[in-house]
Every structure is written in structure tokens, then in C-alpha cells.
Amino acid sequence: MSEITIKQVTKRYGAKQVLKGVDLNLAAEHIYALLGRNGVGKSTLLRMINNRTLATSGSITMDGRSVVDNETIQNRIYLMNDSVLYPIDKTVSWHFHTAQLMFGGFDEDLAAHLVQTFHVDQTRQLRQLSTGFKTIVKLIIALCVPCDYILLDEPVLGLDAPNREQFYQELLATYAQRPRTFVIATHLIEEIATLVDHVFVLAHGVVTIDEAAETLQARGRAVSGPHQAVATYLAETPILSQTTMGQLTTAYTMNVPAAPVPPAVQVTALNLQQLFIALTREDESDAV
Amino acid sequence: MRFKQLLVLSLTQLGKILGGGMLFAGIGALVLGLGLGSEVMPGRYLLWFVALFGGLFAIDWTAGFAFQNGISRRTMWRVAMVVMLILATIGSFGSWLVLALLHLTGQPVVAGGWLTLSVMWLQLVVCQLVGLAIGAWNLNRRFGWAMLGPAFLLLSLCGALPQIVNQAPSAPMLHALWWTWRQQWPLALGLLVASVAGTLATRLIYRRLEAPLLPEVGQ
Numbered sequence: 001m002s003e004i005t006i007k008q009v010t011k012r013y014g015a016k017q018v019l020k021g022v023d024l025n026l027a028a029e030h031i032y033a034l035l036g037r038n039g040v041g042k043s044t045l046l047r048m049i050n051n052r053t054l055a056t057s058g059s060i061t062m063d064g065r066s067v068v069d070n071e072t073i074q075n076r077i078y079l080m081n082d083s084v085l086y087p088i089d090k091t092v093s094w095h096f097h098t099a100q101l102m103f104g105g106f107d108e109d110l111a112a113h114l115v116q117t118f119h120v121d122q123t124r125q126l127r128q129l130s131t132g133f134k135t136i137v138k139l140i141i142a143l144c145v146p147c148d149y150i151l152l153d154e155p156v157l158g159l160d161a162p163n164r165e166q167f168y169q170e171l172l173a174t175y176a177q178r179p180r181t182f183v184i185a186t187h188l189i190e191e192i193a194t195l196v197d198h199v200f201v202l203a204h205g206v207v208t209i210d211e212a213a214e215t216l217q218a219r220g221r222a223v224s225g226p227h228q229a230v231a232t233y234l235a236e237t238p239i240l241s242q243t244t245m246g247q248l249t250t251a252y253t254m255n256v257p258a259a260p261v262p263p264a265v266q267v268t269a270l271n272l273q274q275l276f277i278a279l280t281r282e283d284e285s286d287a288v
Numbered sequence: 289m290r291f292k293q294l295l296v297l298s299l300t301q302l303g304k305i306l307g308g309g310m311l312f313a314g315i316g317a318l319v320l321g322l323g324l325g326s327e328v329m330p331g332r333y334l335l336w337f338v339a340l341f342g343g344l345f346a347i348d349w350t351a352g353f354a355f356q357n358g359i360s361r362r363t364m365w366r367v368a369m370v371v372m373l374i375l376a377t378i379g380s381f382g383s384w385l386v387l388a389l390l391h392l393t394g395q396p397v398v399a400g401g402w403l404t405l406s407v408m409w410l411q412l413v414v415c416q417l418v419g420l421a422i423g424a425w426n427l428n429r430r431f432g433w434a435m436l437g438p439a440f441l442l443l444s445l446c447g448a449l450p451q452i453v454n455q456a457p458s459a460p461m462l463h464a465l466w467w468t469w470r471q472q473w474p475l476a477l478g479l480l481v482a483s484v485a486g487t488l489a490t491r492l493i494y495r496r497l498e499a500p501l502l503p504e505v506g507q
Contacts, residue, residue: 052355
């Protein structure tokens with residue numbers, strides 16, 4: 001099974017150090033979420049994996065071979081993002097045909113199915129399509145190319161809710177039929193929470209969370225109650241972040257104490273989005 | 289295989305850009321030429337900008353398309369080199385043909401623009417031949433691609449300032465600077481020497497051929 005290994009990757013844009021030493025592995029046949037706040041370097045990381053930009057230092061390898069300018073490897077990686085690098089004066093069917101020429105093994109049956117599902121007019125030029133339909137065409141290509149690693153950077157930008165829902169279903173269906181690795185970088189965390197099996201959180205230029213989605217969600221807890229009660233209960237526990245409103249404090253933690261929960265304190269589970277917010281939020285009040 | 293596909297796509301795109309651009313520039317040159325009472329100068333500038341920026345756009349398009357399809361910089365660069373060589377060959381062939389015809393007929397027609405253009409094209413050929421040679425020799429060079437953009441831009445500017453470009457081998461200098469910045473000293477030096485020599489040689493030939501015909505364009 002192939003694997004993409006990212007080791008101590010840094011990226012600097014002029015004086016700004018975006019990535020400060022990213023380490024992560026992308027194994028075969030997983031659906032990963034790559035989460036992080038705006039400007040944290042998610043897109044940069046995906047672009048580096050796809051050879052569109054180069055790391056300042058560190059290495060990105062697939063099965064021990066660098067991905068940089070390696071067409072054999074890049075032929076197995078596909079990045080779909082918000083940029084439209086396709087010729088916009090060409091028809092949708094031309095783009096499908098070209099994807100077949102460039103990658104080979106383009107899944108024409110799936111493309112036909114998706115075209116029908118999303119009501120895409122293949123005879124239209126890309127520039128004649130709305131933003132949403134441009135995204136759909138790019139997604140169709142991403143799902144139909146025979147690559148082992150599909151990197152989706154904000155894949156549903158411009159899609160309405162029904163189309164987003166439809167896309168997630170189609171992604172799962174195609175994944176079930178032909179398992180491969182998807183990496184989804186998005187801010188619509190709730191929408192992908194049930195899709196992904198592993199989560200990376202990027203913060204301050206490094207990977208701060210690298211954990212199975214299920215485990216992560218099982219661990220995340222919000223502890224609410226009077227300020228003093230929460231403080232006492234979590235005295236020995238690392239807190240991710242907290243909010244205070246009047247006398248009430250909500251603290252977010254990955255490890256609730258084994259001690260019984262005090263009567264005034266309430267412990268609730270966190271979903272992925274809440275957990276992400278807790279993990280990346282700057283403290284809004286004094287520490288407990 | 290991908291090289292050929294990319295090259296075909298790139299040339300198609302270039303053809304479209306240049307076809308449309310040249311038509312537009314031709315009309316513009318005619319209008320300006322008539323308006324300003326000059327037959328050559330406005331047209332020369334317009335054609336220069338269309339050719340060079342058209343080339344730049346085509347290569348930029350090629351790069352974007354290549355990135356989207358997992359094509360390496362190396363292949364991109366080779367495609368760009370071939371595209372530029374084709375451009376340069378067409379340009380220099382046309383210019384030398386004009387020059388040869390002038391010598392054959394002995395007619396000092398007002399063709400200063402074309403003659404100046406020939407030097408530009410020849411410089412471009414020299415630069416890119418050297419670049420191509422480096423590309424063939426050092427195929428893993430990651431940033432070879434980036435040599436082209438600055439050179440194109442500079443040459444575009446030079447197109448509007450023929451007297452300056454006749455005096456300075458600025459394009460090869462820029463290439464060498466790039467490699468210097470990348471701390472590839474032998475490459476930078478080699479490129480500098482080879483390109484300057486090539487540029488000087490073309491300038492020498494040009495001067496010898498041009499001088500008796502077009503003193504008004506001379507140095």
C-alpha cells in the first residue's frame with residue numbers, strides 16, 4: 001500500500017513563515033479531514049503535495065520517492081481547489097476527454113452518471129457555467145480520474161446545499177466502489193464529520209491533532225457550570241480553551257477527570273466542529 | 289506522451305492568442321500608422337507586444353494546465369522552450385528573409401523595425417538554445433521554468449526600446465542573475481558567457497548587414 005509521508009515541511013513566503021515543520025502520513029484508502037483556521041497553510045500544504053509549490057525545507061515523499069517534479073507520482077495525485085486552471089473556452093466534454101488523455105483510465109461511466117445527477121450540460125464551455133457548475137465539473141473530474149490520492153481543497157465552494165449533500169453521497173459511493181485516499185480541506189466541518197475517518201488539525205504552522213475521527217470525537221468534552229466548580233473539577237486537566245459568560249464558564253477538554261462530575265457541572269460531548277473551534281480558538285477569558 | 293500533448297495544447301493556445309492579437313495589432317497599427325503618418329513604428333511596437341505578451345500568456349496558460357494535470361516543471365519548461373523556439377525561429381527567419389531581400393534588391397526600404405526585430409529574435413534564439421542545452425544537460429533542475437517569465441517581460445520592454453536592447457545583453461544577464469540567486473554559480477557563469485557571446489555575435493552580424501542599408505537605425 002502506498003503512503004505519502006510529509007516530514008518537517010516548512011514554507012516561508014517572504015518574511016512570513018506559514019508552515020513551521022509539518023509531519024504527517026497519508027495512508028492508502030482513507031478519507032482525511034485537513035482542518036485549520038484561515039491562512040494556516042492548508043492549501044499551501046496540499047499544493048506542495050501536488051507539486052504546485054515547493055517546500056522551503058523538509059520532504060514530501062510517496063513510497064520513499066520525492067513527489068517534487070515526479071510525474072509518475074504526480075499522475076497518482078489530483079488536487080482540486082478553487083483555482084480554475086482549465087481552459088475556460090473549452091467545453092465540459094473536452095475537459096473530460098483531456099483528463100482521460102492526461103491521466104488515462106478516466107471513469108467515463110461515473111462521469112456520465114454524475115453529469116446526469118448534477119444536470120451538467122457537457123456541450124457548454126466552462127466560462128459559460130455558473131460558479132457552482134464550474135465547481136461541479138471540477139469535482140466530477142476529481143472523482144473520475146484514476147488517481148490514488150484525491151486532494152480536495154474547499155471542494156464545495158459555490159455549491160448549494162442539495163448539491164453539497166449530493167456530492168458527499170457520491171463521494172462515499174465512489175469510495176466504496178473504488179477505495180482511494182481523499183484529503184478534504186474545508187471549513188464546513190459539520191458537513192464532512194460523518195465522511196472522514198481521520199482528522200488533521202493544522203495550527204500555528206504545525207499539525208496539532210493527528211487522530212482517528214472517532215477517537216477524537218469520543219474524547220472531546222465541554223464542561224460547563226459555575227466558574228469555581230469548573231475550575232475545581234478540571235484543576236488537574238489540560239484545557240483546550242474556555243469561554244466565560246457572567247458566572248458561567250464552559251471549558252473544552254480532551255480528557256475529563258475520572259472523578260465524579262460535581263452536581264453543578266455539566267459534561268457534554270463535542271461534535272467535530274465544536275471540537276475544532278475549541279482546539280483552535282484563542283482564549284476569550286482568564287484561564288480557569 | 290504528456291510532453292507532446294502539452295506541446296500541442298500550448299501551440300494551439302498560442303496560435304489562438306497570436307492570431308487574434310496580431311489581427312488586432314495589425315488593425316491598430318494601420319489606424320495608428322495612418323493617423324501618425326508613419327508606416328512602421330507603431331506597428332512594430334504593437335506587434336512586439338502582442339507577440340511577446342501573447343507568448344507569455346500562452347506559456348502561463350500552459351503552466352496552469354500542466355499544474356492541474358500533474359505535469360512536472362521539467363516538462364513544462366521543455367514545452368515552453370520549444371514554443372519559444374518556434375516563435376523565435378519564425379521571427380528570425382522572417383527578419384533574415386527581409387534582410388536578404390534588402391541586400392538582393394538593394395532597396396533601403398523603411399524596414400528598420402523589422403531589422404531591429406531580427407536582432408531581438410536572434411537574441412531570443414541564442415538565449416533559449418543555451419537554456420535548452422542546460423535543460424537537456426540538467427533535467428532535474430526545478431526552476432528552469434522560471435527563467436522564461438522574466439526574460440519574456442524584459443524582452444517585451446526591450447521591444448519598445450530597440451536602441452537599448454542593441455546595446456545591452458540584458459536577457460542573458462537576467463538569466464544569469466536568476467541562477468546566481470539560486471546559487472548555481474557554474475550555471476550562472478556558463479549561461480552568462482555563452483549568452484553574451486551569442487548576443488555579441490548576432491549584434492556583429494546584424495551591424496555588418498544593416499549598416500550600409502539603414503544608417504538611421506544604426507548605432
